[in-house]
Structure formats: C-alpha cells, structure tokens
Amino acid sequence: MKKTTISIIISSFMAVTLAGCNTQNTSFKNKTTTLSIWHVYGSQTESPMNDIIDEFNQTVGKENNVVVEVTSISDSTAIDEAIVNAKEQDKLPDIFTAYPRIVNKIDKALLIDWSDYFTEQELDEYVDDFLNEGYFDDSLLMFPIAKSTELFFLDKTLYERFSDKKDFSDFNTIFDLCNQYYDYSNGKVMLQINDYYHYFYTQINALGGSFIENNRVNTDTKEFETVFLPTAKAAIYGGLSTDDGYASDKWKTAELISSIGSTAGIMYMRDYVTYENGEDEDIETGIYTYPTIDGAKPTVIQRGTGIFGVKSEDKQKNEDIALFVKWITEKEQNLRLTTEMGYLPVTKTAFDELFSNLNTVENPKYRQVYQTVSQMYDTYSFISLPLFENSDDVQKNFEESFKNTLREAHKTYVERVEEGADPNKTMEELLDVSLKSFKKQLQ
Known part of the structure; x- marks a missing residue:
C-alpha cells in the first residue's frame, strides 16, 4: 500500500487531545525519554511497524520528548526466548510484542497494567474479544495492537x-x-x-x-x-x-x-x-x-501478538510508554499499520471503517484477504x-x-x-x- 506521509507538525496541545490520548503532556520535560521496543512485524529492512514508529518519533514523540527505538525484530518464537533470556539478565526492553503465553514465562509484576493508564471509556473503544485476551486475573497486561485469523x-x-x-x-x-x-x-x-x-x-x-x-x-x-x-x-x-x-x-x-x-x-x-x-x-x-x-x-x-510494557520505577517513563501505545492504536495509525500487513485493526471504529470500505485497501491481494475475512465474520x-x-x-x-x-x-x-x-x-x-x-x- 502507499504510505501516508504526515507533513503537519502536531502541537503539544494536540498531542494530549488526540482521541484516546489522555496521557499527561510531557513536552516540558528537561530530557528526552528513549524507549526500546522489540517486535515481530516484518523484517529489519521492511516493516510497516518501523514506518509507524518513525512517524510517532517525528510528531507526537517529538512534541513530548519521547523517542521509540526499534532494537530487535524477530518471529514470535524467537522473541519469547529472547524475552526470557533478557529477563534473566535484567535487560528487558521497555516495550515488546508477544503472544499471551509469554506471561507464564516471566514475572507478571514486571509488566505494566494498562488499565492504570486507560480510562474505562477509552478501553470501551477497543474490540471486546481482542481486549479480553489481554487480561490475566484482573490485570490488563497485553494490549491489542493488531490481530489476525x-x-x-x-x-x-x-x-x-x-x-x-x-x-x-x-x-x-x-x-x-x-x-x-x-x-x-x-x-x-x-x-x-x-x-x-x-x-x-x-x-x-x-x-x-x-x-x-x-x-x-x-x-x-x-x-x-x-x-x-x-x-x-x-x-x-x-x-x-x-x-x-x-x-x-x-x-x-x-x-x-x-x-x-x-x-x-x-x-x-x-x-x-x-x-x-x-x-x-x-x-x-x-x-x-x-x-x-x-x-x-x-x-x-483468533490470533496475533499484543503489546507489553515493562514497568519502570520512573513513573514518567511509564506514562511515555502509554502515550506511544495509545497513539499507535488510534484509528488512523492502526488502520494504516494493520492493512499494510494483513492484520485486523483493534478499535471498534477502525474495524467497522475497514470492513465498510474495503475498496480503500489499495493492494488487491490484501483487499482479497479482508473480503474473505468479511465472508467469515457473521458465520464463523x-x-x-x-x-x-x-x-x-x-x-x-x-x-x-x-x-x-x-x-x-x-x-x-x-x-x-x-x-x-x-x-x-x-x-x-x-x-x-x-x-x-x-x-x-x-x-
């Protein structure tokens, strides 16, 4: 698909009024927060996820002195092993994507509970089945970013x-x-x-x-x-x-x-x-x-990795992680990210918009994927x-x-x-x- 380039610089005021982004504005911080991320979307050289992260760094991240740095891309099996090893060496990334099974392999107390950073109204904007998969007991540890079937x-x-x-x-x-x-x-x-x-x-x-x-x-x-x-x-x-x-x-x-x-x-x-x-x-x-x-x-x-945040003693860092997750799952960004990879968007508005306007998916092969999923949606x-x-x-x-x-x-x-x-x-x-x-x- 053709990539959309954002040429308008978003003001710091807009950074906190974006839909779903109620995280405290951090644009007056004295120093930049750098957040490392490991993910499974694409390859080191070709990744729609990397493109979206670059956009965040140039807009909302820049206005809030937050930089997200991709430090590893691998498949879901390899990332599980890498996360376990990193945990043992106390070298976990700040953010990573993985299947829910990873929670059984590391200490839950290390992970951010997203419900501490999203209001009930904000959480209600996400597809229920996608969101529910991320709960472990009463803690929302895995946040939906892109799902598939x-x-x-x-x-x-x-x-x-x-x-x-x-x-x-x-x-x-x-x-x-x-x-x-x-x-x-x-x-x-x-x-x-x-x-x-x-x-x-x-x-x-x-x-x-x-x-x-x-x-x-x-x-x-x-x-x-x-x-x-x-x-x-x-x-x-x-x-x-x-x-x-x-x-x-x-x-x-x-x-x-x-x-x-x-x-x-x-x-x-x-x-x-x-x-x-x-x-x-x-x-x-x-x-x-x-x-x-x-x-x-x-x-x-229903499959797909979710996004995890590693809890920091620095409360501002946790806020910055939440800022990034909110931004990347907003309708515009999430639609662009998912439809460039054959995934399903995770908010109700993005999900409905995609399946109501399949002709907007420019790549015919990807459009065929969503047309086929659409055939299954009501009967499967x-x-x-x-x-x-x-x-x-x-x-x-x-x-x-x-x-x-x-x-x-x-x-x-x-x-x-x-x-x-x-x-x-x-x-x-x-x-x-x-x-x-x-x-x-x-x-």
Whole structure:
C-alpha cells in the first residue's frame, strides 16, 4: 500500500487531545525519554511497524520528548526466548510484542497494567474479544495492537493446471486433492498447515469436542480421531507437508501450492515463483475461507501478538510508554499499520471503517484477504488459544510429535509400496500405528 506521509507538525496541545490520548503532556520535560521496543512485524529492512514508529518519533514523540527505538525484530518464537533470556539478565526492553503465553514465562509484576493508564471509556473503544485476551486475573497486561485469523491460500496459476475443482470448504476434499496432486507432480506436497495445533484445536472444538483437559491434549475422544485420521492419511501419502518452517518459504519456489496460515502471512507470499533453473513465473493468488471438517460448525482461530510494557520505577517513563501505545492504536495509525500487513485493526471504529470500505485497501491481494475475512465474520466462531500452565510446551510438543510421527510414516509407506506391499493395507496399518504413537507422545 502507499504510505501516508504526515507533513503537519502536531502541537503539544494536540498531542494530549488526540482521541484516546489522555496521557499527561510531557513536552516540558528537561530530557528526552528513549524507549526500546522489540517486535515481530516484518523484517529489519521492511516493516510497516518501523514506518509507524518513525512517524510517532517525528510528531507526537517529538512534541513530548519521547523517542521509540526499534532494537530487535524477530518471529514470535524467537522473541519469547529472547524475552526470557533478557529477563534473566535484567535487560528487558521497555516495550515488546508477544503472544499471551509469554506471561507464564516471566514475572507478571514486571509488566505494566494498562488499565492504570486507560480510562474505562477509552478501553470501551477497543474490540471486546481482542481486549479480553489481554487480561490475566484482573490485570490488563497485553494490549491489542493488531490481530489476525487464518485462511486458505492457493497458487491458482499452478493449481488450475492440475485440477478444475473449486470447492475448498471442507478439509476432507482438500486432503483428497493433496494426494492427487502428489501423484500428478511426481511427489510434491500440495498443502502445508502452518500450525497443526491451531488446526486440531479449532476443528475438535467445531465438532463439539474438548481439545485440552487438565492441562494436556485430550486424545481419548472420537473428535480427536475424526480430525487425525484424514489429516494423517494425506501426510502419510505425501500430499500434506510435515516440514518445519513457514509455508511462505516453499511458496516462493513452488515446492507447494497452498497453505493454511495467518492473514498476516500475505506479507511474505510473492506474486511470482522461482524454479530450480532460476526462471520466474508470475502467479495469481486465491484466498479462501478457513475450511471445516465433516460439515462441522465453521470455527477459526483468533490470533496475533499484543503489546507489553515493562514497568519502570520512573513513573514518567511509564506514562511515555502509554502515550506511544495509545497513539499507535488510534484509528488512523492502526488502520494504516494493520492493512499494510494483513492484520485486523483493534478499535471498534477502525474495524467497522475497514470492513465498510474495503475498496480503500489499495493492494488487491490484501483487499482479497479482508473480503474473505468479511465472508467469515457473521458465520464463523472466532476462538482464542487456551492459556494454561506449560501451554507453550504442550503446543511445541504437539507440533513436533505430529510432524515427526507422520514424516516417518510417510517414509515407511513409500518404502513398503515400492517393495510391492498393498497400498491400502499399508496405509491402514500405518494410520493405526501412527495414531497410537502420537497419543503416547502426548501423554
């Protein structure tokens, strides 16, 4: 999207009367406050978040003697580890973005309670579901800045050379296509699901089951097997990826042609692919609603990091952190930030304005993302991941165990079939063995 450049210098009076910014004006401070921030939006060289921060520094920050300095950009997994390490070394940044799971890894007392800096009237301006995810007991520790959900992405150019089927509403249909594509392409995967934990959680929930019980994955239900068996079959056959990493990396080289992942993944999905011989080919991207399984109630994850502030003994510094968070979540800034990354805005007015005026999103691919989300908004259940003791470890173990189990099963399947074993009998045997092995690893 084209970036908006603000050329008007905002007066110090305006800095405190901006909508939602009731933080005390600090423009008469004797010295500048520098706030460090670690975030997960983009890369070191290309980041809409960095552009927004630069704008803050040149306007409201300048008027209030506040400078926000980006000192690290990484993915959500790496930032968790970095935050834990920084906490142990007493070198936490002033501000960071992370998933709510980080609260279980560090001392809550280190974090700013945003409700101390936002009035009830101000908090009422934010989307309730987004805001509620940030409460821990009675403390608002994670503030919404940009949220996302998950969709089905398809390289239509390559897919249409393979099939003319256009119904992607059910996972079973997609998994059948995965197996057909594996044969068609001489052994390439068609689909990667970036987060199998999310997939199982939403689909088991949609089928009426309970995914987590007593702080562990509940594998002893018919819903668990209903989700596992068709998914495992596609992975064992070979059309569904069990590789690590994000699908966008393989998308660039046409190693796969579809993925289930975050709306924000659109930032990394190029409009062309590069083949092994170095040749490029332009592609058209199709974006579809999150599929269901066996006609279950449509259910999808509500995801996205939030912003955390590290509490300082310097009360003015805490005020400055709050000033920045209020400014960056105001409608104008938040709309520009989120729509340049494929995220959802977090205030009610910004959310309504976006979905009432989708034509204002200039990038057609990003516009397609929001059009697809709009189709889901009234008919889907949007649910957040459960947060419990060791939830991060449970999720990590789930992902690793699922991929490792089925990766080995696929290797065994190929070897046995090449040796002359009956494909159907071999598949049934490996499905049974894989299910038992997977369950055991999740105990």
